Amino acid sequence: MALIVQKFGGTSVADPEKIKAVARRVIECGKQDNQMVVVLSAMSGETNRFVDLAHQMQAIPDPREMDVLLSSGEQVTIALFAMAAKEAGYDCVSLLGDQVKIQTDTMHTKARIKSINAELITGHLNSGKIVVVAGFQGVTEKGDITTLGRGGSDTTAVALAAALKADQCEIFTDVDGVYTTDPNICTSARKIDRITYDEMLELASLGAKVLDIRSVGLAKRYKVPLHVRSTFTDTEGTWVVEEDKIMESMLVSGVTYNKNEARITFSKIPDTPGIASKIFIPISDAGIIVDMIIQNTRAGEMTDMTFTVPRTDYEMAMKIVEKTAKEVGAESFSGDPHIAKVSVVGVGMRNHSGIATTMFHILSRENINIMMISTSEIKISCVIEEKYTELAVRALHDAFELAKENLPIGE
Amino acid sequence: MALIVQKFGGTSVADPEKIKAVARRVIECGKQDNQMVVVLSAMSGETNRFVDLAHQMQAIPDPREMDVLLSSGEQVTIALFAMAAKEAGYDCVSLLGDQVKIQTDTMHTKARIKSINAELITGHLNSGKIVVVAGFQGVTEKGDITTLGRGGSDTTAVALAAALKADQCEIFTDVDGVYTTDPNICTSARKIDRITYDEMLELASLGAKVLDIRSVGLAKRYKVPLHVRSTFTDTEGTWVVEEDKIMESMLVSGVTYNKNEARITFSKIPDTPGIASKIFIPISDAGIIVDMIIQNTRAGEMTDMTFTVPRTDYEMAMKIVEKTAKEVGAESFSGDPHIAKVSVVGVGMRNHSGIATTMFHILSRENINIMMISTSEIKISCVIEEKYTELAVRALHDAFELAKENLPIGE
Secondary structure, X not given: OEEEEEEEOHHHHOOHHHHHHHHHHHHHHHHOOEEEEEEEOOOOOHHHXXXXXXXXXXXXXXXXXXXXXXXXXXXXXXXXXXXXXXXXXXXXXXXXXXXXXXXXXXXXXXXXXXXXOOHHHHHHHHOOOEEXXXXXXXXXXXXXXXXXXXXXXXXXXXXXXHHXXXXXXXXXXXXXXXXXXXXXXXXXXXXXXXXXXXXHHHOHHHHOOOOOHHHHHHHHHXXXXXXXXXXXXXXXXXXXXXXXXXXXXXXXXXEEEXXXXXXXEEEEEEOOOOXXXXXXXXXXXOOOXXXXXXXXXXXXXXXXXXXXXXXXXXXXXXXXXXXXXXXHOOOEEEEEOOEEEEEEEXXXXXXXXXXXXXXXXXXXXXXXOOOEEEEEOOEEEEEEEHHHHHHHHHHHHHHOOOOOOOOEOOX | OEEEEEEEOHHHHOOHHHHHHHHHHHHHHHHOOEEEEEEEOOOOOHHHHHHHXXXXXXXXXXXXXXXXXXXXXXXHHHHHHHHHHHHOOOOEEEEXXXXXXXXXOOOOOOOOEEEEOXXXXXXXXXXXXXEEEEOOEEEOOOOOEEEOOOOHHHHHHHHHHHHOOOOEEEEEEOOOOOEOOOOOOOOOOOEOOEEEHHHHHHOHHHHOOOOXXXXXXXXXXXXXXXXXXXXXXXXOOEEEEOHHHOOOOEOOOEEEEEOOEEEEEEEEEEOOOOHHHHHHHHHHHOOOOOOOEEEEEOOOOEXXXXXXXXXXXXXXXXXXXXXXXXXXXXXXXXXXXXXXXXXXXXXXXXXXXXXXXXXXXXXXXXOOOOOEEEEEOOEEEEEEEHHHHHHHHHHHHHHOOOOOOOOEOOO
């Protein structure tokens, strides 16, 4: 008998009929000699409705009360699910975050899970019940309700799977898996059958649409096999697993892009110790997260410093930079919100050279200027002009032959 | 400094603007050197929406899951209220039934409160916060969510007032108090300023619209002064208090009616011991609550037995009666769903005779036939044909001069 955790997102439980369909699906899986734990999000639209209500009450809604408000959404879906399962003849019990004792820190609206008490769930499972748990929510030591932030239900599912030592954790969503790139801009994008946790983490901007990145990190740490698949079909989706579970790694697994950043450059600043901290402390004090940082050495004692920030923080960052530029004696500074970051990801590149060269060559062939480069062990990212994003993604997807199935390394 | 519990019903918190208005009202009261505890219902319409959703899931929705579902409604309003209060500059904290530890029995959808832990609330009040509590909900010893049934938020408010030893409990609603009779059928109906707990209990059918009867019983037991008043005006409503708090009792406080009953009569049954239990055991086994029972003795060894049941149970009761009639050897049986019970209520009648006589006289004068009579220490009820209800109420309201203010006994 296997223990399976299944998570269904908001679009999968958007109305009574869909909740019933989900219940049928879970029961079907349970009948195949599996113990079932189900994690549900709020009905799609509910969270937006609550956020809207909250903003009618308070300019900046109180985070503790926001969590009380938001967590009611999952409470509704788990109760309805339990009813549907019971109507179909299966015993089922709903549990809220505080009932499962999903204990979190006190960071309201973006709390992190500290521990889960698996005892109550195990008891219900052993008495033959389907257990349906409210996703996205937890409780502090003092008994205040918390929520886990964006994608929190995925995190709940993986954390439960880890705590219960589940055999697998299935994330049901409205797409049928993780693709080699965004199918909306590249028609030859192909669904990936298996991918490593690390690759999935790097494919953040692709994955964000189907799988919360935080939950991937959690799955990696606890070695929880993840299966991302569609609520609306029976076909297999994408398995996210340990590297040794994949026989033949692809050289490159996917091409991803991110249009949510902006570039800022200081030109000709004195290349003295401590210059970087003078630039970045005021920015981080403002709560702005810097992604890439590149420092070029010029001839003489001058240097250039370029970095990227979230596009939504661009205006704020530029105001800070204006002040800092004077303080550090920069000759000038400039910014560009119309950039994009294009990345190729693959564990195969650890042992294979030439991926970067190919990437640069392809971009150059398409007359796309590379503004910044950064690399990790399994990813190469280039910042380019935003307008070339789609062209770059398609050219790279072609060049690395991602449309072909099973292209193992070395062949 | 006084401690005041204020409860606002669903129509009072029906939308964001109304919730803000309620918050302003509570804050205003708090500024007058009062500690404030607020109990809220779900937004009006929400409970019906949930019940409808539940019935789409399960023919007979599971009671435990129903409570999980329903209790989410109050969770929304208390969070929104707390935000509104904070926006207005007052510190406020929302608490759910399980956070306050409103411990109940396990009778889902109609649980009864066993105990309340006042400690958490007292702590928040002493640190200067307004405390807003979700009405209608509690938690079992094992941690399951329960709801208190119809009018449950009133019960929450009174129970909290009792546990906190509050100075008063104000029930805000969409009418401005308890009336001498239904203003919809008697234009001269007058708002009652003060009424005893016992009278309020007897005025059930009037009071049900403004105040849950269970909460009145609770208020009586713990001597909690209740104030029933309108959310939408500042005028005083009706105080429900101990008898010794009312200087001059009215002879009759109100005239009430109930159209929700039906009459059933057995004619000519053998007047032998045990006959009543033979008739009523099958009815109570079917979960039907019998209100009035009257047995007339006929000449000889025969008797007639008449009783009333809720009109919704009439068909079911008649089927049972058909069977019982044969078993007990009744000559015949008959039923009438078109009856009404008209009652006059007043603590004054304890010490004054003639109230019943006046009532019978007035009904007779209007050519209204009395089918059944029952009396309690402070109430006289007559069952009449339904079509005469309004006529009877108006005539009795007139006869006892209820339109006049302050008519003390003996003048």
